[in-house]
Amino acid sequence: MKPKVFITRKIPEAGLAMIRAVCDADIWDDPLPPPRNVLLERVRGVDGILSLLTDKIDAAVMDAVGAQLKVISNYAVGYDNIDIPAATARGIAVGNTPGILTETTADFAFALLLAAARRVVEGDKFVRAGKWQTWGPRLLLGAEVHGATLGLVGFGRIGQAMARRAAGFGMRVLYHQRHDSPVAESLGAVRADFDTLLRESDFVSLHVPLTRQTYHLLDARAFRLMKKSAILINTARGGVVDPEALYSALKNGEIAFAALDVTEPEPIPADSPLLTLENVVIAPHLGSATHTTRDKMAVMAAENLLAGVFGKPLPNAVEQK
Ligand code: DGY
Numbered sequence: 001m002k003p004k005v006f007i008t009r010k011i012p013e014a015g016l017a018m019i020r021a022v023c024d025a026d027i028w029d030d031p032l033p034p035p036r037n038v039l040l041e042r043v044r045g046v047d048g049i050l051s052l053l054t055d056k057i058d059a060a061v062m063d064a065v066g067a068q069l070k071v072i073s074n075y076a077v078g079y080d081n082i083d084i085p086a087a088t089a090r091g092i093a094v095g096n097t098p099g100i101l102t103e104t105t106a107d108f109a110f111a112l113l114l115a116a117a118r119r120v121v122e123g124d125k126f127v128r129a130g131k132w133q134t135w136g137p138r139l140l141l142g143a144e145v146h147g148a149t150l151g152l153v154g155f156g157r158i159g160q161a162m163a164r165r166a167a168g169f170g171m172r173v174l175y176h177q178r179h180d181s182p183v184a185e186s187l188g189a190v191r192a193d194f195d196t197l198l199r200e201s202d203f204v205s206l207h208v209p210l211t212r213q214t215y216h217l218l219d220a221r222a223f224r225l226m227k228k229s230a231i232l233i234n235t236a237r238g239g240v241v242d243p244e245a246l247y248s249a250l251k252n253g254e255i256a257f258a259a260l261d262v263t264e265p266e267p268i269p270a271d272s273p274l275l276t277l278e279n280v281v282i283a284p285h286l287g288s289a290t291h292t293t294r295d296k297m298a299v300m301a302a303e304n305l306l307a308g309v310f311g312k313p314l315p316n317a318v319e320q321k
Contacts (some may be wrong), residue, residue: 001022001024002022002023002024003022003024003027003047003048003309003310004023004024004026004045004046004047004048005024005025005046005047005048005049005050005305005309006025006026006028006042006043006046006048006049006050006063007019007025007026007027007028007049007050008028008033008034008039008049008050008051008052008054008236009013009027009028009030009033009075010027010028010029010292011050011052011075011297011298011301012294012295012297012298013298014295014298014299014302014304015050015075015295015297015298015299015300015301015302016244016297016298017216018299018303018306019301019302019305019306022306023048023305023306025203025308026042026046028042028056030165033052033054033055034055036056036057036234037055039061040054040060040061041062041064041067042058042066043064043069043207044065044066044084045065045066046065046068046069046121047068047069047070047071047308048069048070048071048072048073048263048293048305048308048309049061049065049069049072049073050073050074050075050301050302050305051073051074051075052074052075052076052081053074053075053076053078053080053081054081054266055081056081056085057072057081057082057083057087057097058082058084058086060085062083062087062090062092067101068092070092070093070308070311071092071093071094071095071304071305071307071309071314072087072092072093072095072308072311073094073095073096073108073301073302073304073305073308073314074094074095074097074301074318075094075097075297075301076096076097076212076288076297076299077096077097077098077101077288078096078209078210078236078237078240079094079318080209080210080211080237081319082094084318084320084321087320088320088321093273093308093313093314093317093320094314094317094318094320095301095304095305095307095308095314095315095316095317095318096241096304096316096318097296097297097300097304097316098157098316099157099316100293100297100300101287101288101293101297102157102158102161103289103298104287104288104289104290104292104293105161105235106158106161106162106164106165107164107165108235108261108283108286108287108288108289109158109205109207109233109235109261109287110120110127110162110165111140111282112233112235112259112260112261112281113145113150113187113203113231113233113259114145114232115259115281116143116233116257116258116259116281117142117143117144117145117148117203117231118143118145119140119141119142121281121320122215122278123140126140126316132162132168138301141315143202143229143256144233145169145171145203146169146170146171147170147171147172148171148172148199148202148203149171149172149173149174149200149201149202149203150162150163150166150171150172150173150174150202150203150205151174151175151176151192151198151200151201151203152173152174152175152176152189152196152199152205152207153175153176153198153204153205153206153207153217154175154176154177154207154208154209154236155175155176155177155181155184155189155207156170156177156207156208158207158235159175159177159205159207160181160183160187160189160219161294162207163184163188163189164176164187165189167187167188168251172190173187173188173189173190174189174190174191174192174196174197174200174201175189175190175192175197176191176192176193176194176197177191186282189275193229194222195225198222198225199225199227201227201230202227202229202230202231203230203232203233204218204226204230204231204232204233205232205233205234205235206218206232206233206234206235206236206240206241207235207236207319208236208240209237210236210237210239210240213239214239214240215239215240216239216240216241216242216245217240217241217247218232218234218240218241218242218245218246219242219245220242220245220248220249222245223245223246223247223248223249223254223255224254226254226255227255228253228254228256229256230256231255231256231257231258232246232255232257232258232259232260233258233260234249234258234259234260234261234262235261235262235287236262237262237264238260238262238263238264238265238266239264241260241264243263243264243272243274246258246274246275247273247277249302250274250277250279250280251277256279257279257280257281258274258279258280258281259280259282259283260279260280260281260282260283261282261283261284261285261286261287262285262287262314263282267284300315300316303315303316304316304317
C-alpha cells in the first residue's frame with residue numbers, strides 16, 4: 001500500500017509529481033490555506049504532511065493525524081508554524097528548505113532596501129496620479145545607499161548574502177548575532193552589539209528566525225535607539241517587529257521608513273494603521289517568490305516528505321531538541 005500524505009496547497013508540479021508517483025496524495029487545491037477544521041479532518045490517518053508557513057501544525061493537528069504520522073515537511077526554510085517540541089515528543093521528523101532560497105530572498109531584501117531609499121514606489125504612485133509636471137530639484141529626494149551603514153540583525157545564510165550585496169554598493173556592514181562569524185572578515189562585516197548596530201546603521205535589515213527570543217525584538221526601545229533617518233527592512237518574520245511600536249516610530253519620525261515583506265499578523269489587516277502611513281512599503285511575503293526557487297523548494301520539500309514516509313533520514317531535517 002502507498003503511504004498517505006496530505007499536502008496543504010498546490011506547490012509547483014516539480015515536487016507534486018515526485019510525491020504522486022509513490023504516494024496516495026490528498027492535495028488541498030484552493031488558493032487559500034485549509035481552514036483549521038478542514039485541516040484537522042483531512043490529515044486523519046496520513047503518514048506525512050507537506051505544510052506551508054500559513055498552516056499551524058501544533059499538537060492538536062499531530063494528534064488528529066494519529067500515531068502513524070512520520071514526517072512534517074515544511075515548504076519553507078522558516079518553521080515557526082510548527083510546534084517542534086510536540087513533534088519531537090511524538091517522534092515525528094520535521095523538514096524544511098534551507099539554502100536554496102538564500103540568494104533569492106537576499107535579492108528581494110536588497111530590492112526593498114533600494115526601493116525604500118530611492119522612493120521607487122512613491123515615484124510610481126506619483127506618476128500614475130498625474131502629478132509629474134517637471135524635473136524637480138527637490139522632487140522625491142531619497143537616501144544614499146553607497147557608503148551608508150547596513151546593520152544586519154542575524155548573520156546566517158541570508159544575512160551573509162546581504163553583506164555580499166552590500167560590498168558591491170561600498171556599504172559599511174555591521175552584524176549582530178551571539179557569536180563571531182568565521183566568514184565576517186572576508187565579507188567585510190563587523191560584529192556589533194544590538195544597541196550599537198541600531199544606533200549606527202542607516203539601514204537595519206532583519207534576518208533572524210521567529211523564536212521566543214526574537215519575538216518583538218524591534219520594539220519601542222529599539223526604535224528610539226535608531227537614527228531618525230533609518231530605514232527598516234524586514235524579510236524575516238512579521239513577529240520580529242512589534243507593529244504598534246513600528247507604527248508610532250514611523251508616525252512620530254523616530255525612524256524614516258520601513259520596507260516590509262512580512263507582517264504581524266499576515267496578511268496585514270486592511271484596517272491596519274500601518275497602511276495609513278506614506279513612509280512604509282509592504283509586499284505580500286515575496287522573498288523566495290521566483291519560478292526557479294519555488295520549483296527547487298518543491299523538490300526539496302518532496303524529498304523530505306518521501307524520505308520521512310519511507311522511514312529514511314530527511315535530507316534537510318530541522319534540528320529537534
Ligand atoms: C521561508 O521559506 O521561510 C520564507 O519565508 C518563504 O519562502
